[in-house]
Amino acid sequence: MGSRWAIESDAKGKPVQILDLSQPDLLAERSIGKIATQIDLPSVKKLLLAASVSEGDAKIAQEAIQFIDDAGIRAVSESVIPKGWWNSVLWNNLSIASQEEGPRSFKLSDINWIALSSSPVLAEAQIQEIDKKFGHLTGLGIKFFDAFRFEEKPDGGYELFLIPEFLGSARSGKKWLILNIRWMGFGSLSNLSC
Amino acid sequence: MVDFEYSMDGFWESVELELLSKAIGQLLNLIPVPVVGALLSTASDRFFHSLDMLYMSRQEMALEMLAQTTESSDQGPWSTLTQPQQEDAIEYIKWSETSILGALKWIFKSPLSQFRDDLSFEREKSIENFKWFASQYSALNYVFQPLNSRFLLARSEKQAGIFLMGTIPFNFYGVITSPDESGPPQALDELNTGAITKQRKWFEVLAATVIFSAELIPNGGILKGAFKKLVERNVNRIKHWESRLLGHFKEREANGENLKSQIRELESQRVNPLDITDSEVESLIRSRKQALGI
Numbered sequence: 001m002g003s004r005w006a007i008e009s010d011a012k013g014k015p016v017q018i019l020d021l022s023q024p025d026l027l028a029e030r031s032i033g034k035i036a037t038q039i040d041l042p043s044v045k046k047l048l049l050a051a052s053v054s055e056g057d058a059k060i061a062q063e064a065i066q067f068i069d070d071a072g073i074r075a076v077s078e079s080v081i082p083k084g085w086w087n088s089v090l091w092n093n094l095s096i097a098s099q100e101e102g103p104r105s106f107k108l109s110d111i112n113w114i115a116l117s118s119s120p121v122l123a124e125a126q127i128q129e130i131d132k133k134f135g136h137l138t139g140l141g142i143k144f145f146d147a148f149r150f151e152e153k154p155d156g157g158y159e160l161f162l163i164p165e166f167l168g169s170a171r172s173g174k175k176w177l178i179l180n181i182r183w184m185g186f187g188s189l190s191n192l193s194c
Numbered sequence: 195m196v197d198f199e200y201s202m203d204g205f206w207e208s209v210e211l212e213l214l215s216k217a218i219g220q221l222l223n224l225i226p227v228p229v230v231g232a233l234l235s236t237a238s239d240r241f242f243h244s245l246d247m248l249y250m251s252r253q254e255m256a257l258e259m260l261a262q263t264t265e266s267s268d269q270g271p272w273s274t275l276t277q278p279q280q281e282d283a284i285e286y287i288k289w290s291e292t293s294i295l296g297a298l299k300w301i302f303k304s305p306l307s308q309f310r311d312d313l314s315f316e317r318e319k320s321i322e323n324f325k326w327f328a329s330q331y332s333a334l335n336y337v338f339q340p341l342n343s344r345f346l347l348a349r350s351e352k353q354a355g356i357f358l359m360g361t362i363p364f365n366f367y368g369v370i371t372s373p374d375e376s377g378p379p380q381a382l383d384e385l386n387t388g389a390i391t392k393q394r395k396w397f398e399v400l401a402a403t404v405i406f407s408a409e410l411i412p413n414g415g416i417l418k419g420a421f422k423k424l425v426e427r428n429v430n431r432i433k434h435w436e437s438r439l440l441g442h443f444k445e446r447e448a449n450g451e452n453l454k455s456q457i458r459e460l461e462s463q464r465v466n467p468l469d470i471t472d473s474e475v476e477s478l479i480r481s482r483k484q485a486l487g488i
């Protein structure tokens with residue numbers, strides 16, 4: 001049906017589902033964001049003003065602009081990424097922990113962020129709860145933060161990658177992020193047409 | 195994408211993902227070391243943002259197909275579905291796009307009624323926008339070619355491209371508007387290929403940097419909240435419209451028109467790292483059709 005959809009019908013020819021055949025599997029590593037060393041505050045202000053078309057929006061925008069103008073924002077106006085930031089991190093990865101310079105590349109799982117939390121017991125309990133309630137969605141849950149890697153760029157900023165090891169569950173046939181899309185269940189489908 | 199037997203599945207799956215995102219946000223509140231919170235928060239935010247945009251682009255394309263089918267009765271791209279099936283599909287997709295809080299609005303109006311009202315609103319806006327072009331015509335010597343009631347190809351010496359006729363004039367950074375900024379937004383710029391993509395790429399870096407920085411500043415949530423609610427939402431809104439146009443182009447291409455360059459341009463303007471290119475989509479669809487025996 002159309003250029004990218006298919007209809008699954010039951011034995012009587014009644015449509016049961018519409019499938020989006022173009023939904024990607026997301027199995028390859030990909031860059032999903034870049035953190036610059038500088039934050040372009042004039043542009044942020046300009047964008048906030050341009051976006052505030054209603055009275056309510058204008059109030060929110062003004063508060064944010066006021067906030068930017070306050071002393072707090074100066075903390076990041078020189079360099080977004082704090083100098084020696086890696087020294088305040090508790091590393092799981094000892095090779096990173098022993099370095100004098102910041103890591104060129106690291107995974108979020110290299111950071112022992114649970115131990116750094118204000119309540120490791122509560123953090124652990126929340127992770128278990130997330131895994132129990134939502135693990136079926138993506139195979140995320142406890143492994144969610146294992147899926148990201150940061151890499152330092154020549155200009156000192158960092159690039160964020162979604163890494164394929166995390167996506168391995170999709171390869172083994174486990175349902176992975178098929179929100180609204182029934183594609184992964186195609187093995188059980190019968191009467192299909194485009 | 196649509197399940198005719200379990201009409202609320204799309205909504206519940208969407209709610210689950212929203213709850214997951216919120217649960218992870220709560221977890222991050224337990225981390226007192228700002229730079230660690232910033233790294234985790236940025237990763238989480240960019241992932242859920244890209245994923246949301248990926249699903250929304252597919253849903254908006256499907257809604258455009260349903261809009262075209264509704265408008266052209268038996269000739270539309272989804273006309274193999276009966277009228278009740280089309281309505282079920284609209285309901286399903288509209289629910290799939292709904293957030294937990296947003297669901298409250300369906301108490302007062304059904305998603306199907308909303309879809310019809312939206313189409314009606316878009317037709318009204320189209321007429322207004324056409325009038326705007328007519329008023330500009332003598333001065334700027336535009337040549338028009340309506341693609342449907344929502345999209346218009348308009349060319350003059352100073353400006354050429356596809357205009358989004360079904361929406362309000364939209365003057366916003368990253369969106370090119372008419373010369374006096376009072377006309378409809380422009381989705382494709384034929385005279386400056388790549389210009390919109392360049393702006394969008396710049397914007398994505400800015401967004402990630404704002405999210406990261408907000409975690410390092412006391413009460414940075416004010417900045418993050420305003421940026422997400424006002425700025426990113428508006429960029430997303432125009433991207434949803436461009437997804438509809440992309441769906442429209444794909445159908446025209448399937449009917450024999452050569453629109454490769456326009457499709458490539460619209461795809462690059464998405465700047466969504468989770469999405470794939472047109473040639474990858476075609477290859478994926480081919481292999482899936484082969485696997486499914488269709």
